[in-house]
Amino acid sequence: MAKVxxxxxxxxxxxKKMAEIISVVLKDQGLxxxxxxxxxxxxxxxxxxxxxxxxxxxxxxSMAYQIKKLIDESVKxxxxxxxxxxxxxxxxxxxxxxxxxxxxxxxNAFLIHGxxxxxxxxxxxxxxxxxxLPEERAIKECQRFAKRLAVLANKLFx
Amino acid sequence: MAKVxxxxxxxxxxxKKMAEIISVVLKDQGLxxxxxxxxxxxxxxxxxxxxxxxxxxxxxxSMAYQIKKLIDESVKxxxxxxxxxxxxxxxxxxxxxxxxxxxxxxxNAFLIHGxxxxxxxxxxxxxxxxxxLPEERAIKECQRFAKRLAVLANKLFx
Amino acid sequence: MAKVxxxxxxxxxxxKKMAEIISVVLKDQGLxxxxxxxxxxxxxxxxxxxxxxxxxxxxxxSMAYQIKKLIDESVKxxxxxxxxxxxxxxxxxxxxxxxxxxxxxxxNAFLIHGxxxxxxxxxxxxxxxxxxLPEERAIKECQRFAKRLAVLANKLFx
Amino acid sequence: MAKVxxxxxxxxxxxKKMAEIISVVLKDQGLxxxxxxxxxxxxxxxxxxxxxxxxxxxxxxSMAYQIKKLIDESVKxxxxxxxxxxxxxxxxxxxxxxxxxxxxxxxNAFLIHGxxxxxxxxxxxxxxxxxxLPEERAIKECQRFAKRLAVLANKLFx
Numbered sequence: 001m002a003k004v005x006x007x008x009x010x011x012x013x014x015x016k017k018m019a020e021i022i023s024v025v026l027k028d029q030g031l032x033x034x035x036x037x038x039x040x041x042x043x044x045x046x047x048x049x050x051x052x053x054x055x056x057x058x059x060x061x062s063m064a065y066q067i068k069k070l071i072d073e074s075v076k077x078x079x080x081x082x083x084x085x086x087x088x089x090x091x092x093x094x095x096x097x098x099x100x101x102x103x104x105x106x107x108n109a110f111l112i113h114g115x116x117x118x119x120x121x122x123x124x125x126x127x128x129x130x131x132x133l134p135e136e137r138a139i140k141e142c143q144r145f146a147k148r149l150a151v152l153a154n155k156l157f158x
Numbered sequence: 159m160a161k162v163x164x165x166x167x168x169x170x171x172x173x174k175k176m177a178e179i180i181s182v183v184l185k186d187q188g189l190x191x192x193x194x195x196x197x198x199x200x201x202x203x204x205x206x207x208x209x210x211x212x213x214x215x216x217x218x219x220s221m222a223y224q225i226k227k228l229i230d231e232s233v234k235x236x237x238x239x240x241x242x243x244x245x246x247x248x249x250x251x252x253x254x255x256x257x258x259x260x261x262x263x264x265x266n267a268f269l270i271h272g273x274x275x276x277x278x279x280x281x282x283x284x285x286x287x288x289x290x291l292p293e294e295r296a297i298k299e300c301q302r303f304a305k306r307l308a309v310l311a312n313k314l315f316x
Numbered sequence: 317m318a319k320v321x322x323x324x325x326x327x328x329x330x331x332k333k334m335a336e337i338i339s340v341v342l343k344d345q346g347l348x349x350x351x352x353x354x355x356x357x358x359x360x361x362x363x364x365x366x367x368x369x370x371x372x373x374x375x376x377x378s379m380a381y382q383i384k385k386l387i388d389e390s391v392k393x394x395x396x397x398x399x400x401x402x403x404x405x406x407x408x409x410x411x412x413x414x415x416x417x418x419x420x421x422x423x424n425a426f427l428i429h430g431x432x433x434x435x436x437x438x439x440x441x442x443x444x445x446x447x448x449l450p451e452e453r454a455i456k457e458c459q460r461f462a463k464r465l466a467v468l469a470n471k472l473f474x
Numbered sequence: 475m476a477k478v479x480x481x482x483x484x485x486x487x488x489x490k491k492m493a494e495i496i497s498v499v500l501k502d503q504g505l506x507x508x509x510x511x512x513x514x515x516x517x518x519x520x521x522x523x524x525x526x527x528x529x530x531x532x533x534x535x536s537m538a539y540q541i542k543k544l545i546d547e548s549v550k551x552x553x554x555x556x557x558x559x560x561x562x563x564x565x566x567x568x569x570x571x572x573x574x575x576x577x578x579x580x581x582n583a584f585l586i587h588g589x590x591x592x593x594x595x596x597x598x599x600x601x602x603x604x605x606x607l608p609e610e611r612a613i614k615e616c617q618r619f620a621k622r623l624a625v626l627a628n629k630l631f632x
Contacts, residue, residue: 059546060548060582060586060587061586062536062537062583064542064546065543066539068533068536068538068539068542071534072533081279083276097416097441097442098416098586100413101416101417104262104266105575108536108572108575109536111265111278111284111535112277112283112534112535112571113277113279114279114280116274116310117274118272118273119270119272119273120272121236121271124413125270125414152274217384217387218388218424219421220378220384221378223382223384226378226381227381229375229376230376230380230381232376233375255428255600256599258571258574259578266417269377270377270413270414282571284571394595395596398595420578424578427581427591427593427600428595430592430593430595432590432626433590433591435584435587435588435589437552437553437556437588438553441585441586468590471630472629
């Protein structure tokens with residue numbers, strides 16, 4: 001049973017809501033989930049999971065600094081996260097645009113850690129995106145994302 | 159035994175040289191390799207491989223249009239490359255810079271196809287890069303890249 | 317009076333429609349406009365303009381290869397486009413996502429040519445985006461984009 | 475006389491060294507310079523400058539969180555930085571790669587603020603990069619960058 005961390009930063013609650021939807025589906029798929037606010041997540045813990053999922057609002061085309069802080073601090077584990085799965089999601093508030101580059105920025109960090117990421121040919125390609133509070137479309141994208149992530153996790157870590 | 163396509167565009171021969179080094183190691187690792195100039199590669203063929211590797215020179219911060227043409231034409235297979243592994247490498251000629259964004263652009267296309275990519279925490283993070291003709295450092299990066307790719311291919315497709 | 321080239325590739329007609337809207341407004345602002353299909357645009361001509369605007373559909377997260385071909389061929393002018401203004405716009409068809417990285421890819425090429433680009437704090441930040449045929453929102457974004465471009469062109473080339 | 479802010483984050487001193495080299499040349503070119511550690515820079519101050527230059531080490535393919543924090547906080551000035559010039563530079567320490575995406579991430583934030591950026595066709599295209607302590611090549615790139623920035627600043631703000 002793969003162990004998954006879903007860590008998020010959320011000011012308005014939109015990213016947190018996405019994190020909760022994703023976590024429910026991952027649990028339903030039989031994975032062991034830890035859902036955490038990034039402020040309660042220590043870089044050292046990242047080593048304990050097979051799958052690391054970060055959620056961030058889109059601020060000026062990239063992740064919130066609180067998520068970046070965790071990534072910067074993860075340098076102490078450099079080389080030890082090799083082969084784990086990484087995934088990301090984002091919500092955009094009143095400042096439009098930049099979702100894609102936000103998710104891409106998180107995925108790049110996972111690649112630099114030697115981790116594995118997968119896209120989606122039908123849904124939101126790099127990871128689910130919500131414009132404001134997740135409405136029907138974004139909820140479905142989050143659920144779809146979690147189901148696909150569970151398939152990959154079971155293939156690699158079961 | 160996973161089937162791998164290594165397709166490249168090369169004007170100066172530098173990217174071709176990288177493709178050859180990578181192919182030799184992949185073959186040594188027991189994979190079934192097809193090494194092809196992109197001009198001889200049809201989009202329809204992509205479906206025949208478990209692992210797709212594209213090599214391109216860096217031109218103005220992104221892949222050569224010949225590689226992009228193949229990617230654009232692969233839309234006819236959209237949804238059918240899900241779960242395959244993608245990887246990329248690049249060489250830079252006389253116009254410096256842009257290697258990273260070139261490789262990232264190819265990897266993004268693979269993600270949009272629903273494919274799986276992995277980074278490297280020690281070597282060239284997104285994929286091997288050569289400045290001009292591959293010298294010792296770049297040759298080692300190509301070999302390292304191929305060995306890692308074989309490990310992932312064997313895990314997912316053996 | 318600044319001279320502007322608006323060159324586009326369009327298969328469905330959506331990107332062409334955006335190019336036309338932008339060209340009308342640029343002309344209204346007193347600029348000298350050349351509106352061209354990319355297939356009729358030679359790299360050598362780029363030197364004749366103060367402002368170069370490229371429009372492309374979003375294909376797999378980056379510009380259509382026809383636009384990239386023109387950019388690749390512009391290497392023969394390398395160093396001679398310094399200080400010109402560059403701008404970009406994109407439309408997305410049935411494959412969702414990737415608009416931002418498409419526009420960013422074109423702007424990166426302009427930066428590598430030593431050109432000047434400007435974003436927008438209120439409208440589509442990097443350049444106007446249309447989902448399918450430009451509807452009311454996208455039309456307004458194209459018009460806003462052209463007006464802002466005219467202001468910058470007049471400041472730098474009048 | 476254009477007013478320039480050069481703000482940097484530096485742990486090892488390499489990025490600070492680049493900031494100092496750039497500031498000396500900008501001053502020589504007759505600009506009014508403020509050189510500041512990012513920890514002493516308040517988002518509100520950004521409005522006081524015509525040109526904003528950020529320097530950051532490359533951490534996991536993007537800017538240090540301390541720089542991102544300042545950018546996130548600059549949302550209170552959203553719309554008020556329109557038309558200013560932005561520029562960026564980066565140093566890479568022991569973790570190789572990611573310089574380009576780091577600089578691109580900062581420039582994207584400037585574009586979202588509606589600011590103006592320029593590339594360089596001969597030097598480091600997006601902004602100067604140093605691998606470790608700036609050696610001869612990186613020092614020249616920093617000097618070249620500052621001279622070009624002064625030309626653009628004088629054109630737009632004199």
